[in-house]
Amino acid sequence: MIEIPDEIQARIEELIAKKEPSALQKAYLRLQERYRGERSFRLETEEEHLSYLLARFPGTFAAASKVIVRLSEMDPSFQPQTLLDLGSGPGTALLAASNYFPIKQATLVEQNSIFIKLGSSLLQNIPHEYLKTSFSELKITNSYDMILASYSLSETDEAIANSLITQALDHCTYLVLIEPGTPYGFSRLLSYRTHAIQQGAFCLAPCPHEKKCPMGTGWCHFSERLPRTHFQKMVKHASLGYEDEKYSYVILSKKVIPHSMARIVQTPKKHSGHVQLVLCTTSGNLESKTVSKRHKDLYKLARDAEWGDLTAE
Numbered sequence: 001m002i003e004i005p006d007e008i009q010a011r012i013e014e015l016i017a018k019k020e021p022s023a024l025q026k027a028y029l030r031l032q033e034r035y036r037g038e039r040s041f042r043l044e045t046e047e048e049h050l051s052y053l054l055a056r057f058p059g060t061f062a063a064a065s066k067v068i069v070r071l072s073e074m075d076p077s078f079q080p081q082t083l084l085d086l087g088s089g090p091g092t093a094l095l096a097a098s099n100y101f102p103i104k105q106a107t108l109v110e111q112n113s114i115f116i117k118l119g120s121s122l123l124q125n126i127p128h129e130y131l132k133t134s135f136s137e138l139k140i141t142n143s144y145d146m147i148l149a150s151y152s153l154s155e156t157d158e159a160i161a162n163s164l165i166t167q168a169l170d171h172c173t174y175l176v177l178i179e180p181g182t183p184y185g186f187s188r189l190l191s192y193r194t195h196a197i198q199q200g201a202f203c204l205a206p207c208p209h210e211k212k213c214p215m216g217t218g219w220c221h222f223s224e225r226l227p228r229t230h231f232q233k234m235v236k237h238a239s240l241g242y243e244d245e246k247y248s249y250v251i252l253s254k255k256v257i258p259h260s261m262a263r264i265v266q267t268p269k270k271h272s273g274h275v276q277l278v279l280c281t282t283s284g285n286l287e288s289k290t291v292s293k294r295h296k297d298l299y300k301l302a303r304d305a306e307w308g309d310l311t312a313e
């Protein structure tokens with residue numbers, strides 16, 4: 001399970017210390033209500049922003065962290081030092097990235113003043129600058145090792161998102177896009193992928209090809225388990241000690257990426273004596289594969305395999 005580092009958790013506790021828990025709870029319920037109607041977390045009051053930190057940030061942090069792990073698996077020599085985060089909110093993706101990479105300078109694009117204030121206090125030990133602007137006004141002119149947009153581009157028009165993707169691809173080694181793992185989040189991500197490939201981009205992950213996505217009526221998404229906090233239990237009226245953050249992602253680059261392995265795109269079904277896998281393959285197809293005990297080494301690997309891992313075709 002990916003957990004928020006203690007130091008960041010302690011800063012969040014400090015930020016909420018003076019607020020009434022019931023006010024934060026009400027603020028989160030208001031947010032959820034708005035989200036249902038508009039598909040975007042439009043935040044207004046400070047309580048609403050703090051409730052985002054308590055209820056949503058753990059999940060978006062876990063998703064960003066796992067996507068960074070996937071990037072590192074694909075390109076272990078990649079050690080980015082500079083980063084641009086589009087729609088950074090409180091700095092979630094930078095906090096995740098700096099756990100894995102030696103980030104020396106980060107630029108965070110954000111239009112929301114309260115998030116900038118909260119982020120500045122969470123990011124005290126990480127070199128960064130906030131650029132207070134909206135996506136429609138942004139022109140990417142500097143180059144960065146990595147550009148990320150986590151749970152943010154789907155909150156803007158598709159044309160604006162596509163323009164940012166075009167610019168970003170020319171100004172970084174890897175462009176990382178993450179959206180909620182819902183049919184809508186995936187549909188937005190799929191259109192970014194199509195647009196990027198039309199611009200000459202290649203997919204590092206999860207897709208092992210640049211062909212048409214074979215998902216059909218399904219939606220490609222992954223899941224990361226994280227410990228559920230007291231606040232999350234309270235606002236969601238839940239008793240389980242964990243929750244599963246569902247996310248969709250794509251990592252793109254203008255550098256040529258060779259593909260040789262398939263991606264496991266559903267939870268492997270582990271039976272006694274065989275494992276059933278659903279794979280997205282380098283030929284651009286979805287394929288079911290059964291690995292039985294007879295396959296010895298392959299079977300051992302399949303028993304340990306998880307949804308989202310790479311595997312031999």
Ligand SMILES: C[S@@+](CC[C@H](N)C(=O)[O-])C[C@H]1O[C@@H](n2cnc3c(N)ncnc32)[C@H](O)[C@@H]1O
Nearest residue numbers: 060087088089092111112134135150151152155
């Ligand atoms: C759901 S939050 C995600 C925050 C953060 N990336 C995360 O993963 O937790 C979406 C963020 O995108 C920002 N955003 C949405 N539309 C934007 C726009 N048009 N220009 C700049 N920022 C925008 C919002 O202000 C918000 O901070």
